[in-house]
Structures are given as C-alpha cells and as structure tokens.
Amino acid sequence: MRLGLTIDLDTCVGCNACAVACKQWNASGTTGPLTDLRAYGRDPGGVWFNRIRNFEVGDYPDNKTVHFPMSCLHCEDAHCVSVCPTGATWKRPEDGVVLVDQDKCMGCNYCAWACPYGARELDPASGTMKKCTLCIDRIYDENLPEEERQPACVLTCPTKARLFGDFDDPESEVSRITRQRNAEADNGALLPDLGYTPTNRYLAPREGVKVKAYGGGD
C-alpha cells in the first residue's frame, strides 16, 4: 500500500479548515501535544502539520489567487529518512507512511533541512520533530465508524479538495482522479525534479469554464 492524499487546488478556497482540524486531532494524537507558543502573546506560533500558503500568479487584472495546503508528502524516496542520524524517522513498509519515533528523535533538525516541502516542525517543548502521520491513529482505528477512518483534514474539508487513499491501487479514487486531472508525466507531483517521488499529489487549477454568449458562435 502507498497511502497518501490528493489535494485539489481547483477547489481549495484557503479556508484553513484542514489545518485546524489537523491541529485539533493531533493535539491529542500520537505525537501530541502540538505546543502553542506565546498562545495569547506577541507573535504566537506553534507546531502545525499542515499549513496553507497563499500565492498570487500574474499581474492585475490577469491575476489568479492560489491557496496551497502543504503537509508531509510521504515521499517514496524520503531524504528526511536517509539523513536521520538516530533512525527515528522511518517510512513504514506496510503503507508508506513516514513517521517520527518520538522516543528516538533528538530534535537535530536534519530532516527539516532535508525536506524541500517544509513539512517538519520542531516542537521546542518536547525537543522532537513532529509531522503529518496521515492520522495513522484514525485510519486504522477499528473503534471509529468505518467512514470516519480518514485523516481529519480530509473529513473536514468543506470543498472536498482533499482525498485520501492508496496510490498502489490503480482503481482507488486518488489514483483515478490524479490520472484524469494531470496529463503530465510527473502526474501532479510537487517539485518532481528533486527526485523524492512524493506520494501526495496535487491537482492543478483548471482552465476556467466558459459559456458562449447568446447568439454567439461556439
């Protein structure tokens, strides 16, 4: 199995629901708490597994706004794993989920430097690196209703811009939609030139839907 997400930039409105749902679940999750620094003070900060970047493309009036959620992409060739001096970071052979064993991590930050996606964060309170676990403590929990065994970000997304599934299964929803929506060879991989072969895939904003004017030609 190769578990991961597809993230549809065509429907993401940048509402941050996924980011906060992640924060909420994982606060009491397998690497919780996710420390909030200066929670009521100046320059509040903290540990997040998922952050939404906002970009503008093009100059006014031909500009487009893109909201870009970023979390661990669970790479096939994950350099965060290979640089880890203690072996704390590992990629599960069963499903490809990249995790950090909190008992082995010494918080050296090498993995953060190795990750080109900015997907790892040091929790200064625990002195360990924390990151997206694909909600491994939800997706295999048989005490949850089956339809809820999904990452928190996927369950909550109001524009259904996030899908979870097995990329090894060509008939899974994530495989199918990724094929349909990305014609290019890299198939929606982020920064493919770096060669990390990320599992998570992005679906690009589509060309705008057009309608002809009444009485006009096609």
Place this chain on the structure above:
Amino acid sequence: MNPARALPDFEDHRRQQTRHTTCYMCACRCGIKVTLEDGRVRFIQGNPRHPVNRGVLCAKGNAGIMKQNSPAKLRAPLLRKKNAERGAAEFEEVSWETALDLLTERLARIRNEDPKKLAFYTGRDQMQAFTGLWAEQFGTLNWAAHGGFCSVNMAAAGLYTMGYSFWEFGEPDWERTKYFMLWGVAEDHSSNPIKLGLEKIKRRGARFVAINPVRTGYQAIADEWVPIIPGSDGMLALSMVHVLLSRQLVDRDFLRRYTNAPHLVADTPGGGGDGLLLRDAGGNALVWNAKTNAAAAAPGTEVDAAALSGAFTVDGRRARPVFDLISERYLAEEYAPARAEKICGVAAATIERLALEMAEVAFNQSIEVHTPWTDAAGRRHRSFTGRPVSMHAMRGISAHTNGFQTCRALHLLQSLLGALDCPGGFRAKAPYPRPVPPPGKPGCRARPGRPLDGPPLGFPMRPEDLAVDADGKPLRLDKAYSWEAPLASHGMMHMAITNAVNGDPYPVDTLLLFMANMSWNSAMNTGRVREMLVEKDAGGEYKIPFVAVVDAFHSEMVNFADLVLPDTTYLERHDAISLLDRPISEPDAVCDSIRAPVLAPGRDVRPWQEVMLELAVRLKLPEFVDAGGGAKFRDYRDFITRYEKSPGIGFLAGWRGEDGAQHLRGAPNPKQWERYLEHECFFRHPLPAHMRFYRFANRDYLAFAEDAGFTTDRAPIAIQLYSEVLQTFRLAGRGLYPGPQPNNAADRARLAKYFDPLPFYYAPLDQARDSGGGGEGGEDFLFHAITQRPMMHYHSWDGQNPWLRQILAQNHLYMNRRRAEQLGIGDLSWVWLESRNGKIRVQIKHMEGVQPDTVWTWNAIGKQAGTGGLSADANEAVDGFLLNHLISELLPGDGAGRAYSNSDPVTGQAAWYDLRVRIRAAAPGEHGVWPRFPAAGKLPGMAGGGAGDVHYQTHAAVNIKRPWRDLLTRGHK
C-alpha cells in the same frame, strides 16, 4: 502484510463519549459531534447527516476546543466597583442573587414608568424569537439584533420583492445550476454551505463568475473574476437588464405567471393614486387582456393574453403594465453598458458578454425536472422547467447606502431570466417564500406596565405602520421605522448608543446588551462611541445611566458595563434554532435543530436564556407567568417545549403531539427534547418532489405552508418587480398620500428619491459628497475602503483563540501593487489612512487581486489589549487595526441640528462599505497602529492568557515506535 499490525491502541475509547449539538463558532449553525474524554473535549467534527454542513466543518468550528479553554471566559457576575469610573473595568464579583435583584429592581421601575427606557440589543443572537418576545412582553420597542448592521438590505429587498432572500431564506440550486454568479461575498455568509456548493458546481463543470473588488477566498476559484468598484453593483446589474431587454431575452411566461410585470400601474402624475396598481373591487390587481381589449383581474386571465407593454385607459385613468415601465427605464442610455463601464470600472463588452452568457444558459440550456405539479391557478404541469442560472450575494451588496435598491436590481435580473425557485436557479428555503412582505407590522406603542402592542420588529406596508408619533418624531431609540428608515426590518442597533447619548430622540435609562461588542468592532466611529459610553451630563451622571452586558467572554464591551452577567459557552447550553426565527432549512426540506450542553460550565455562570426566563418571572411578564404569578415554565427546555405561538405551532417543529407522532404542527410533546437528542439534535422534514420548486405559485406547497403555519393563507405570492409599498411611501414624500406624511422637506425628498418602486442605481451617499458628485471638497478621498471577514475568524470572537490567531493575528491594509507603486507607497510600510471622520495608522500590504481604486482589510482582527486574554503587546493590539474609526455613524448635519444616520435610507442598514479614504505615507519612525487603547485590566479571578505556552491534549500520546528490526534491516531507507 496487515498494515495495522503491531500498532498500539492510541485512544482509550472506554473513557470517551460522543455527543451531538450545534456549532456556534459563527452564524452557520452546523451540526457537530463532540468527543469527550474525561470531561474534556477530545475532538469536534462535522455531523455527516446534518443538513447544514454534511459532515464538514470550517476552521472556526475545528477550533472550538480553544474557545472552550479561553482564559477570557467570564467566571461570575461582576459589578462595577463603587467609585470606579465606567470603562476602567474595575469590578467586584457578586452573587447571582445580588445581580438579579439589582437588575430586577431597575427593570421593574422602568417597566412601570416607561418601558421604552430599556434598550435591549442582542448582537449575534440566534434566538431572536425568544429575545424579541421577551422585549415585547417587557413592553419596550427598543429591541433588535444585529441585522441592521449586517444584512437587512438583503433580507428586506428579498422579502419586499419575492418573499424570500439571499443568505438565510434561499440558496442556489447547487445540484443543478449551470451558471453561478457570486456578488459581493466578502468571504462572509454563509460559510460551509457555500463551500460545499462551490465544490459541487466546480465538479460538475458549471461556470462560476465572481463580482468582487477583491480576489481572495471564494473568488480565487472563480472561472472569471470581475473586479468592480465598490457600491456600483446596482449599476452593473441594471446594465445587464438593459442588455437583456434590448435583445428581448426575457422569460415572458415567467414574468406573466409569477411576477407583477403585467399588472397595470396608474399613470396619473400629480394625482393621489399615481403609480399604484389598478385593482378591482375585490382587491385583485388588474391586467390588460389583449385578446378582449379590456382590463381584467389578473387571476383568471389567460397567461398569454396579459399585455406587457402599451398604455391603456381604464375607467378614465391612464395605466401601463409594470413591464412597460421596466422597459422604458432600463432601455434608457442611463443603463447602457458604456455608461455602466464608467461607474463600475467593468468594460462595456464584459457587461454585455456576461448578460448574454446568462441568457444563453437560461434560454438555450434550460432543464426539466420531470415531476408533475399544479400551479396556484389549478393548471397542471408535466415538469418543472429550470433556468439554471443562480446567484448569491451578501455583504458587498448589503453594506452600502444603496444596498436595498441594488439587491432589488439583482432580483429583477433573476426574474427576467426566470431563474427564481426553479431547477438550477435561486431556491427558497422553508418557511419561505412568505407573502410580500411577510405579515405583521412592528409593535410601537409602549405603555407603562404592559406589553408592547406587537413584536418590536415587523414589515411596514404604508406610512401608518411606522413607529413615529403624531409629529413624525421617531418612537424608537434607533429611529428604525421612522421617516429616516421606514423599512428598517432588523432595527438599527448601530445607532442605539449615539442616539441615547445625544438624547435624540430621547435618553434611555438602561442599555442591556447580549453578545454585542458595541464598544469595538460592532460600532461605527468606535473611538467616539467609547467616549460616549462614559459621557456624563452636567450633573455628573452618565448619559446612559446603566449599562448591563451579557457575554461569555471578556470582550471590549464588558469593560464598559456597570453589571456583567456571564453567559455559558456554546458547548455548555441549550438553544433552539427555530423556524420561527432564523431557519436552517434547505430547499428540499424543512429543518430545525437544537443545541444541547455537552460540558458543565464549572464556573458561576448561567445561560442567558435561563436568566431571561427568571427575570421574566420576577417582572411578571404575562407570557411567562401563570394566573397566580408563578413561573409558567420550569426552565428553558420546558419553555421551548410548551410555548405555543399559535395553537400547535411552537419553537421546534419536529416530533410534536403528545406522543411525538406529528411534525410541524401539533400539541406540545413533553418528550420533544429527548426526540431531538435521539436524532442528533436536528429535525429534517423532506418535501415531496412536487413541492420543491415554484413555491410562490405551487398550489400544493402553498397549502402545505399554510397548514404548517408558515403563512396565513394559501394565495400565490406574486414577485413584486414593481413595489407598491415603495410607491406608497414615495407618494407620502411627494405630498400625495392621504395619510401620514413627513413634516419636513428633507424627509420628503428622501422618500421621493429613494423609494422608487423600480430598482435604480444611485451613488452611495458618502461618495455623493465627492466633488465629482457635486458635494463638498471630497476630491481627495479617492479610495474606497472595505473589509472582508476572514474564513478563520468570526468577527472579534476569535482573537482569543490561540489556533486561529496563529493563522491571522494582524490585519494589513491591502492595496493594488501597481497603484501603490505609482503613489510611492511601499510594501509593509506604515501609512496614515484618512477619511472625513478621522485618521488611523495602518500597515500596507501590496497585492494584485484588488481593484485599483479599492483598499481593504480583514474585519475585527484588531483588538484592545487585555481583552480575550491577550497580552498588552499582542499583535492584534499593537499592529492590528479597526477600520471602524474612520466610519461615521452619522452623515453631515443640516446645520439645524439634524443628521441622518450613515445608513441605507430605505432600510437603515449600516453603510460600512461606503467609506472613502485617502492614504499618505507615515513619517519615518512612525509605525505601529494608531489609535491605540490602554490595555484592559484583568477581571477578578481571571488568570489571563499572558505570554505563556499551551500544551493541550486529553491523554498522553501513544508513540509509534520504529521496530528495531526495521531499523536494523532497512537502515536509512
């Protein structure tokens, strides 16, 4: 390999319980499932079966844990210390008994002397049916919630046009629409339903066009973004009307059947009935039957026989069909795209193209839903025809002084396309549509010791319905329903403090505020309002003698209270989200819901609902006490269960009747609350397929609506493209009305101009003061300044939320990059932003996605230090700002002491978005926000959040160990 093999048990589910309730992190009222663990919140998720959110939840809803954990939660009733000045926030904790004795004594005296001396305003109140009833029973007409500064233009324009409206009373047919046009939605209402809908239309490949000066949020994923100049949307819509009319691309059948387009209007200038509809003796509107060449009652006339154009003489009076007037007005050059281009900043070719695209979809791509139905005239139809063009509009339309007529213009455009309550169009949600306007004029006779003569809010039809005295003076403190704002259906909360302090129309004794931050983001002219709240008269008494504030958190308003009554959080209380109030129905189903407590407060706080009931009994308000003067209801739940507005109609529609077997109408069910709890706290009653469209003229639906108590009869609801109500007021302005009329020229002129029975465009009032508009030297104020509500904050509520403030803790003033560069205003530089009302210092951020004549910021991110548990140097207090300081709540006076409010002249809607500003660079060394307010002191017993860290979790983490075998055999792979 079993991937779950060897995973530890992460959660001890035996220690967890799940409960359903309703979110209150904003106004959407999504269904939530809350997982508790050892009495703390483990997780809040959307309820997948809930009609509002279908399992999804926004950023705010997901941050409920941090709201529940806020250090700014109020703990106990607070009384301003003796000798402490109001506003200094020096309080002592008192018992509820003391607090309620004090308040009861005061309110009892007011009620017996002059009940209108209580001004009770209720902010973002989701139980207005109860708070309004309480005010009515108390006897004050000075009650309203926040609609007057939020969306009354949308509600009133819709309800006075077609009996339903944008936002709460209708929604686009997301499942079927092929063309969606979003007007002026500043990332605001509604939250999850819009996002769910946008996903549906994007997935189906429907076209999505966004009209908005700013491209963020929803506009980001639009197929086309149309950057419009703020306040000009009415011109854009009416120019599209011009295009459609000039090509004769209108749905004549729809107009004839469902609107008043064929109705005959008296064309007798200078005469008393000028502009009113011709009617027969039975009150039926007349049309001109082109086949018989005679006037005839509209009901009973063959649809295609009714003339839409021409001029006719009926009983010696000249008359023209409404549609003839429509054609004449909008075909004029005034509304040609070339002229609109100059006003809207949108190219004429674009205006024409967008109108023709909608016509293409409406008329060449229409759809059929093959369900037989019967219209109100008894005609059978084999299917519902759909014009799959839909719209939604909100704050950008609403918050202007021309918002009412602009929203009417949108409804006219929808009507010409035949795209109302049809498949693929803009659909109504029960209990709407209701008659135009809904029945019930506002109660306005306040009498000592007695209830008001009706609910304080309603829908005037004619000047006799206004809340004015014999001299035309406003009866209400906020001047709603006066000549100044005759159709102020939500009241004018934004004027309450200013008017009370000015004693205009009169002073009050007690201001009672429930969850309303009137000393901060909910006030216009905030700095001045804060001064007014502590202003004293010559005798040293506060001009507002007593201020009582009900809130759950330490907001900016709490600091100005004499008495603070602490409320519970949304996870700690009962609520009824009622069809009598603000419905959560969907187009296909009648819905309501409850809130049920999932946590015990653990503080000395009480739900305001329970406190209102107790006060009602103490004050012996008739609806709440039995014959012996004792409490009629045991508690809030009992009140919700047993109160009947009319026989069989109560707050909750589900599981009525003594055995719970009846829905919508039925005797009170003592176990009703339990039924809601069993059904995840909501009730959903699907409508049969033949009642789902054209409900304004759907015979079976209209009968159903009457039976359910939504309407008082089953007559069809004609869409009023031409508003006789507006014309009636205009006649009063022209001196031609045989009843009350204003006694001064200014009021008369406003009625004559703004109460046009057909929608029209006029420049927002503040803008009309520009030199270009013939006003006083305003040529410098070249920029429009507006706000948007970020999707992860609900106004000022979330400054106290550590998760949400990590996403946004400082607002900038966003400005078009190229325009800023031309003016030499650097990215992230500090500037002075000036309006006619004052100046503030703010930090600039360049962006591409903003119309060049517009600047904007996020609403209500700026906070007063110390509130919400924030430290004195919090970003919200030191760098964040409120635009409110620049917005005057009053327009310039007439020199004789009279000034109108800065509000829509029809509805009294606060004109937040009319603001015009100029920008100049701050001097070197000038940085940080200005004005800044001193940090609010800590309240008794309140620890305050301070600068510390938070490490929330409900159980110790269960680490997933990397197996040694894996480490040894796979190494660093």
